[in-house]
Amino acid sequence: MPFSDRKRPILVTCPKGLPPFLARETAALGLPGRELAAGVLCEGDMRDCMRLNLALRTGHRVLLELARLSAPDPAALARELSRLPWEDIIPADGHLTIDSSVQNEHVRDSRFANQKAKDAIVDRISARKGRRPDSGPDPVGACLFLHWRGEAATVYIDTTGAPLSRRGYRKMPHKAPLQETLAAGIVLATGYGQMAGQAENVQHFLSPMCGSGTLAIEAALIALNRAPGLLRPDFAFRHLIGFDDKVYAELRREAQAGAKKELPGRIIASDLDPEAVAAARQNARTAGVEAHISFEVCDFRDSTVPAEGTGVCVLNPEYGARLGDSPRLEPMYEGIGEFFKKSLPGWRGFVFTGNPALAAKVGLKPRRKTPLFNAKIECRLLEYELYQGSRRAPKPASNPPE
Numbered sequence: 001m002p003f004s005d006r007k008r009p010i011l012v013t014c015p016k017g018l019p020p021f022l023a024r025e026t027a028a029l030g031l032p033g034r035e036l037a038a039g040v041l042c043e044g045d046m047r048d049c050m051r052l053n054l055a056l057r058t059g060h061r062v063l064l065e066l067a068r069l070s071a072p073d074p075a076a077l078a079r080e081l082s083r084l085p086w087e088d089i090i091p092a093d094g095h096l097t098i099d100s101s102v103q104n105e106h107v108r109d110s111r112f113a114n115q116k117a118k119d120a121i122v123d124r125i126s127a128r129k130g131r132r133p134d135s136g137p138d139p140v141g142a143c144l145f146l147h148w149r150g151e152a153a154t155v156y157i158d159t160t161g162a163p164l165s166r167r168g169y170r171k172m173p174h175k176a177p178l179q180e181t182l183a184a185g186i187v188l189a190t191g192y193g194q195m196a197g198q199a200e201n202v203q204h205f206l207s208p209m210c211g212s213g214t215l216a217i218e219a220a221l222i223a224l225n226r227a228p229g230l231l232r233p234d235f236a237f238r239h240l241i242g243f244d245d246k247v248y249a250e251l252r253r254e255a256q257a258g259a260k261k262e263l264p265g266r267i268i269a270s271d272l273d274p275e276a277v278a279a280a281r282q283n284a285r286t287a288g289v290e291a292h293i294s295f296e297v298c299d300f301r302d303s304t305v306p307a308e309g310t311g312v313c314v315l316n317p318e319y320g321a322r323l324g325d326s327p328r329l330e331p332m333y334e335g336i337g338e339f340f341k342k343s344l345p346g347w348r349g350f351v352f353t354g355n356p357a358l359a360a361k362v363g364l365k366p367r368r369k370t371p372l373f374n375a376k377i378e379c380r381l382l383e384y385e386l387y388q389g390s391r392r393a394p395k396p397a398s399n400p401p402e
């Protein structure tokens with residue numbers, strides 16, 4: 001590959017709100033980067049891209065910059081693209097997918113830019129090799145990403161393909177599941193991953209409205225230091241000319257090497273809905289962490305709380321997308337505040353919600369509010385510190401008669 005062992009800009013994309021967590025992840029892999037609105041910009045080579053794809057929990061796509069082009073219009077874009085050595089990058093008998101983000105006065109639909117770019121690239125490959133790759137929107141082979149603003153176009157090799165949020169374990173999504181990357185970001189924001197390694201005070205993770213189990217599964221993967229990319233069957237980098245299976249196998253072994261066998265505390269996932277718990281259990285099995293999570297069917301107020309140690313409890317209650325939902329959900333949010341105070345003294349409680357009015361019904365003062373986006377909805381992860389003995393002490397009984 002002409003580009004593979006030179007250091008180049010790497011743009012890792014992610015949902016808004018997650019860049020601080022993603023930047024910590026890339027730095028931990030030795031690739032410190034600059035936070036952008038929906039991504040992190042760092043620098044590295046193709047090997048680094050493979051490591052990022054295997055390890056990242058909060059990133060969506062790992063894009064390796066290939067070229068910056070001056071392209072005032074689609075004809076110029078095609079001309080510039082046809083100068084690049086695509087026959088050394090994309091196999092003539094492979095498959096090509098192009099995705100883009102375009103703001104150019106001559107392009108109304110980014111699919112038109114994708115088509116123009118694809119034609120220029122496959123025509124060049126066909127002229128040099130006598131065969132042309134198939135193409136289509138399904139990221140089943142080599143992938144490219146085009147970022148085009150006015151006259152400036154940047155072409156990236158998309159080394160990921162289907163976004164990293166699709167870990168491959170969620171065969172049963174149940175209702176309103178969190179995206180895996182967002183769930184991982186929530187768990188990292190609670191500090192659970194860091195605390196889980198500390199021995200002095202056993203740390204547990206409770207997910208009492210577990211739905212399809214995403215938070216509990218991501219918590220297990222984090223605490224066990226398991227690289228989520230090891231669960232994926234494929235990455236787009238495997239479909240590029242020069243892909244080295246031996247290097248990939250070595251990087252997979254490296255990613256596996258740091259994994260732990262045991263959790264320091266317990267992970268307990270429960271839900272009122274038996275179907276949700278069945279889905280969560282199945283998903284945990286697919287992710288290889290079923291043995292590390294205890295599952296229960298119960299109201300969140302009856303969730304098992306381990307007698308020893310403390311930890312974090314994360315609730316992702318429904319927050320009502322439709323008008324008029326709020327009054328129905330208010331008692332549940334009030335119940336969360338009661339549950340936190342009564343059952344979890346000394347713990348840290350978290351509520352992830354997109355409805356500030358309902359969040360106020362929890363009735364406790366949040367210590368921190370972390371803004372995160374669930375698709376387009378701006379949400380908050382609210383943290384409550386639940387002091388030991390914070391419940392009001394019972395009034396002393398009046399002096400007994402002497």
Ligand SMILES: C[S@@+](CC[C@H](N)C(=O)[O-])C[C@H]1O[C@@H](n2cnc3c(N)ncnc32)[C@H](O)[C@@H]1O
Binds near residue numbers: 176179209212273
């Ligand atoms: C928004 S979903 C959680 C989605 C989950 N984070 C995921 O990624 O799949 C809310 C869940 O709360 C559950 N739930 C609603 N009321 C409950 C209650 N009183 N006790 C326990 N679970 C409840 C629902 O069955 C639903 O699965």
